[in-house]
Amino acid sequence: MGTALIELRHIYKIYQMGSEEVRASDDVSLTIDRGEFVAIVGKSGSGKSTLMNIIGALDVPTEGEYLLGGEDTGEMSDDQLAHIRNKMIGFIFQQYNLLPKLNLLENVELPLLYAGVAAQERRERAMESLRRVGLEDKWKNLPAQLSGGQQQRVSIARALAGNPSLILADEPTGALDSRTSREVLDFLKELNDEGNTIIIITHDSSIALEARRVVRIHDGKINFDGDVNEYAAIL
Amino acid sequence: MLQSFKLALKSIRSNKMRSFLTMLGIIIGVASVIILVSLVNAYMSYMTESFASLGTNQINVNVVNLSSRSVSVEEMYEFYEGQEELFDNMSPIVNVSTVVKHGSDSMSSTNVMGVSEEYLDIKGYDLAQGRNIQYSDIISRQKVCVAGYYVAAELYGSPEKAVDQTVKIGGYAFRIVGVAQRQDQDDMDDGGTDDFIWMPYSCGVKMSRNANIGSYIFTIRSLDAASKAKACISDFLQEIFKNDDLYHVTAMSEMLDSLNSMIAMVSAGLGGIAGISLLVAGVGVMNIMLVSVTERTREIGIRKALGARKGVILQQFVIEAAVQSAMGGIIGIVLGSAATTAVGAAAGLNATPTPSAVIVSFSVSVAIGLFFGYAPARRAAALNPIDALRSE
Numbered sequence: 001m002g003t004a005l006i007e008l009r010h011i012y013k014i015y016q017m018g019s020e021e022v023r024a025s026d027d028v029s030l031t032i033d034r035g036e037f038v039a040i041v042g043k044s045g046s047g048k049s050t051l052m053n054i055i056g057a058l059d060v061p062t063e064g065e066y067l068l069g070g071e072d073t074g075e076m077s078d079d080q081l082a083h084i085r086n087k088m089i090g091f092i093f094q095q096y097n098l099l100p101k102l103n104l105l106e107n108v109e110l111p112l113l114y115a116g117v118a119a120q121e122r123r124e125r126a127m128e129s130l131r132r133v134g135l136e137d138k139w140k141n142l143p144a145q146l147s148g149g150q151q152q153r154v155s156i157a158r159a160l161a162g163n164p165s166l167i168l169a170d171e172p173t174g175a176l177d178s179r180t181s182r183e184v185l186d187f188l189k190e191l192n193d194e195g196n197t198i199i200i201i202t203h204d205s206s207i208a209l210e211a212r213r214v215v216r217i218h219d220g221k222i223n224f225d226g227d228v229n230e231y232a233a234i235l
Numbered sequence: 236m237l238q239s240f241k242l243a244l245k246s247i248r249s250n251k252m253r254s255f256l257t258m259l260g261i262i263i264g265v266a267s268v269i270i271l272v273s274l275v276n277a278y279m280s281y282m283t284e285s286f287a288s289l290g291t292n293q294i295n296v297n298v299v300n301l302s303s304r305s306v307s308v309e310e311m312y313e314f315y316e317g318q319e320e321l322f323d324n325m326s327p328i329v330n331v332s333t334v335v336k337h338g339s340d341s342m343s344s345t346n347v348m349g350v351s352e353e354y355l356d357i358k359g360y361d362l363a364q365g366r367n368i369q370y371s372d373i374i375s376r377q378k379v380c381v382a383g384y385y386v387a388a389e390l391y392g393s394p395e396k397a398v399d400q401t402v403k404i405g406g407y408a409f410r411i412v413g414v415a416q417r418q419d420q421d422d423m424d425d426g427g428t429d430d431f432i433w434m435p436y437s438c439g440v441k442m443s444r445n446a447n448i449g450s451y452i453f454t455i456r457s458l459d460a461a462s463k464a465k466a467c468i469s470d471f472l473q474e475i476f477k478n479d480d481l482y483h484v485t486a487m488s489e490m491l492d493s494l495n496s497m498i499a500m501v502s503a504g505l506g507g508i509a510g511i512s513l514l515v516a517g518v519g520v521m522n523i524m525l526v527s528v529t530e531r532t533r534e535i536g537i538r539k540a541l542g543a544r545k546g547v548i549l550q551q552f553v554i555e556a557a558v559q560s561a562m563g564g565i566i567g568i569v570l571g572s573a574a575t576t577a578v579g580a581a582a583g584l585n586a587t588p589t590p591s592a593v594i595v596s597f598s599v600s601v602a603i604g605l606f607f608g609y610a611p612a613r614r615a616a617a618l619n620p621i622d623a624l625r626s627e
Binding site: 053056058059078079082083085086087091093098099101110111113114115158162 | 238245246249533534536537538539540541544545547620621624
């Protein structure tokens with residue numbers, strides 16, 4: 001496939017818990033190309049969240065190199081990390097993480113606001129994004145006036161608004177019932193079909209099976225990395 | 236920037252009660268600064284005014300005439316006429332202690348004085364009836380006089396009836412040529428403001444059996460020249476008397492100066508106390524902003540995850556604190572101004588909010604917002620996005 005979007009080289013993330021050393025990431029090396037649909041799966045405490053934080057440029061590794069779109073995040077300041085997050089990554093969170101006091105349009109506009117897009121264009125792009133998830137009529141509503149599934153669609157719209165290279169979804173269906181989960185997953189698949197790179201972080205193997213490639217984390221290490229069919233076979 | 240303002244307003248609006256309580260400190264602080272400073276200022280100008288009506292433009296001169304060294308009325312007039320750019324009016328003052336009689340009525344407390352024709356202007360009185368003493372009356376020692384309202388009312392019933400009547404002063408018959416307007420509207424009494432008789436100083440000198448006059452009163456053209464005028468008189472008298480124990484020059488404005496500086500001190504003291512309440516209000520703003528940061532950790536996390544730089548978060552919180560303080564400041568100014576006017580009206584003072592107090596207290600309240608908002612804002616900006624996202 002295409003060029004490497006994400007390149008993790010011998011990543012370590014080590015926390016000091018009292019006298020004990022916890023290796024949340026223990027020599028993780030992983031390459032993800034543009035256009036891939038990857039599920040990172042692991043039990044709670046396996047180190048998948050740490051890995052997501054590093055991939056999402058929310059956190060920097062203790063050791064190792066992480067290249068995001070060819071740029072080394074290890075040397076970046078907080079503001080540079082904020083910039084690269086804004087430019088490269090669209091986040092979808094389990095708890096949606098919409099700002100409760102902003103209406104849908106303002107929520108979707110946020111990444112564009114921080115990218116410095118002018119008001120008029122910001123509004124148009126955010127509206128277009130809301131249209132893609134079918135919520136343009138409700139743009140004036142506050143998040144609390146929406147169902148969980150709708151809120152997650154808004155957060156997808158927000159993730160899409162900045163036209164990022166990578167969509168990083170952390171347990172995107174964790175708070176949803178099975179029907180709306182299905183909708184969200186189908187939508188992510190559709191986005192992937194259109195060429196978006198998507199990474200889903202989940203503890204649920206059945207969700208992982210929706211992806212094309214599965215990476216399984218256990219005790220901070222990758223203990224499986226392969227095609228979804230291979231993964232299905234070992235379950 | 237504009238966005239930050241909108242956000243700040245939104246955040247203030249979404250938490251009305253808390254915002255109001257935060258602002259309350261600032262409101263009270265700003266209002267009390269304005270009320271105290273403005274009322275003290277109003278009181279000060281009231282004092283100055285009433286003092287001025289006593290004659291802040293006056294300089295009193297007392298001399299002790301010896302047989303070897305003395306100053307005559309003519310010499311004083313010569314000096315006065317040579318300094319016209321400094322002095323407005325001048326009058327010798329001769330106190331004649333005697334009884335005033337009309338028929339069988341007599342008045343013993345009446346202040347009988349020999350003065351010049353300029354004395355009416357010096358006092359700033361107007362005549363209710365008749366005419367003033369004239370220069371010719373003085374030259375020819377005419378036995379005429381101007382009576383105070385009380386004298387006219389007591390002895391003759393009214394000013395109209397008093398004019399052209401005769402009054403006996405120390406055994407001499409004087410014709411009343413004029414009656415001054417009533418000065419004390421509240422009450423008239425023996426020995427009060429309206430109980431006086433002015434006669435030509437030439438008559439007064441004769442009656443008091445002194446060759447020379449010991450008291451003079453000058454008025455100056457400009458209050459700014461008070462010390463210059465005082466020095467000018469002193470120099471003149473020093474030349475004659477060669478001894479500063481023999482004459483005494485008092486400028487009323489000097490007393491006003493000391494009064495003013497005393498009031499200014501009181502004003503600064505009260506303003507300072509009110510200023511402390513502004514400081515306390517600032518601590519309140521800081522406290523609320525810290526709570527707000529803690530409460531909104533998750534929001535900050537989301538914003539940072541979506542790419543908000545530190546500066547943007549810092550700006551958001553600082554502006555919020557400043558906008559909140561400024562709003563409190565404006566409300567405080569409005570309330571303070573209203574209260575100043577109301578209290579002033581109740582106290583019978585012409586109190587208007589002092590512009591300097593308004594400007595200073597408003598800028599101080601905004602500065603407090605910026606200053607005390609900065610620490611919480613920095614804390615917000617420095618939050619790690621992961622920790623912030625994890626918080627509930």
